[in-house]
Amino acid sequence: MRWAVLQCPGSNCDQDAFHVLKHVLGQEVEYVWHKETSLQGADGIVLPGGFSYGDYLRCGAIARFSPIMPAIKEAAAQGKTVLGICNGFQILCESGLLPGVLVRNNSLHFRCETIPVRVEQTENRFTHRYKVGQVLHLPIAHGEGHYVADEATLDSLFANKQVLFTYSDAQGGTSPGSNPNGSQRNIAGITNREGNVLGLMPHPERAAEKILGSDDGLGIFESILVHHGASVPATA
Amino acid sequence: MIRAQVIVRPRASIFDPQGDAVGRAIQHLGVSSLKQAHVGKFIELELDGDDVEAARTQLETICKDLLSNPVIEDYALTLHPIGKDA
Numbered sequence: 366m367r368w369a370v371l372q373c374p375g376s377n378c379d380q381d382a383f384h385v386l387k388h389v390l391g392q393e394v395e396y397v398w399h400k401e402t403s404l405q406g407a408d409g410i411v412l413p414g415g416f417s418y419g420d421y422l423r424c425g426a427i428a429r430f431s432p433i434m435p436a437i438k439e440a441a442a443q444g445k446t447v448l449g450i451c452n453g454f455q456i457l458c459e460s461g462l463l464p465g466v467l468v469r470n471n472s473l474h475f476r477c478e479t480i481p482v483r484v485e486q487t488e489n490r491f492t493h494r495y496k497v498g499q500v501l502h503l504p505i506a507h508g509e510g511h512y513v514a515d516e517a518t519l520d521s522l523f524a525n526k527q528v529l530f531t532y533s534d535a536q537g538g539t540s541p542g543s544n545p546n547g548s549q550r551n552i553a554g555i556t557n558r559e560g561n562v563l564g565l566m567p568h569p570e571r572a573a574e575k576i577l578g579s580d581d582g583l584g585i586f587e588s589i590l591v592h593h594g595a596s597v598p599a600t601a
Numbered sequence: 602m603i604r605a606q607v608i609v610r611p612r613a614s615i616f617d618p619q620g621d622a623v624g625r626a627i628q629h630l631g632v633s634s635l636k637q638a639h640v641g642k643f644i645e646l647e648l649d650g651d652d653v654e655a656a657r658t659q660l661e662t663i664c665k666d667l668l669s670n671p672v673i674e675d676y677a678l679t680l681h682p683i684g685k686d687a
Contacts, residue, residue, distance in 0.1 A: 469619060513673055514672065
């Protein structure tokens, strides 16, 4: 499977995503600079974390108008896999590829820690290697991860099984205390209606090798590979 | 020349944690009558030309697409002509 990892000025998780795809999973992967206009036929696109364009104006607001974005929108429309992590999630929301928007954490604190995240849905290309209700331990590192959308949008996201991840406690329970940023309905990650574009605030690429503490995030990448008919290497 | 000023503010229905924190600080400093505080953005632009209405049409689009996010923010755009030396 061919992958492209987007690089904007201020991206800082691009090398982590590249490393996991290339060295952990043995995939073909290229960086794509934001000023380029082609994804070179990639089947999977990662919009990585960071602070694209300094997060000026709003997170993702300026990256949305990058020269590469029309190609990313076209790839999404063609059903290719688009994965936005952290700042990538923010860019996908600003660009309209995902509904809603991410705003300042309720606490105003930048939250950088490993937290429990519950898998809500598994009948899709991103999470079919997990079980419903499974609790993953994934790192978060964000100041603006508070997901906001109107009530009708929130209802439709759940009704259409687009909410793949929610913040939970270690037992998988949901409470205000298990919500690190104030996200409505504890939302941590959603897909578009078609199910080929995922945005999430936690960092699966930072939890993809046991030697680094956790490989709970690897299942997302493995699920995508299986969906695209690629072989999944033994990693353990 | 035309000067455009844009005020972007969080929508009333969206919790504004910055406004909340600033409001608490103002109350802490003794302004017990404070009811609400909102923190937004002020953006000032200068444009060549003197066709205010044409500039307004262009900038309304920019306000909607770039300077604000209608999911969470409202904006107010004002324009006025300015002298060459201004």
